Amino acid sequence: PGLTATDAALDNMPEDFRKSFLSHVPLNRMGTPEDIANAVYFFASDLSSYITGDIMEVSGGYHLGTPQYGEFVGSKVVK
Numbered sequence: 001p002g003l004t005a006t007d008a009a010l011d012n013m014p015e016d017f018r019k020s021f022l023s024h025v026p027l028n029r030m031g032t033p034e035d036i037a038n039a040v041y042f043f044a045s046d047l048s049s050y051i052t053g054d055i056m057e058v059s060g061g062y063h064l065g066t067p068q069y070g071e072f073v074g075s076k077v078v079k
Contacts, residue, residue: 001039002059005030026061 003009003021009030022028039058042048057063 001031001036002057002062003030004036005032024062025059026064029060031058031060 002025018030022030036058039056043051043056
């Protein structure tokens with residue numbers, strides 16, 4: 001799953017990172033635990049009975065060619 005708005009994620013993620021990340025998510029929001037549960041429910045139900053070997057992206061569209069990772073490739077990390 002994509003970035004999910006759990007208490008652990010929200011409590012440990014700086015606001016500036018969250019804003020930067022969401023600028024690359026077409027739906028412009030973090031997923032909810034319910035979004036993930038709905039995808040799991042779909043695959044566990046008879047609604048998906050004719051689906052085999054598939055991957056469902058539950059990421060708000062983040063996987064659609066986002067450049068965010070590319071922005072950091074080659075940048076120097078100061079320790």
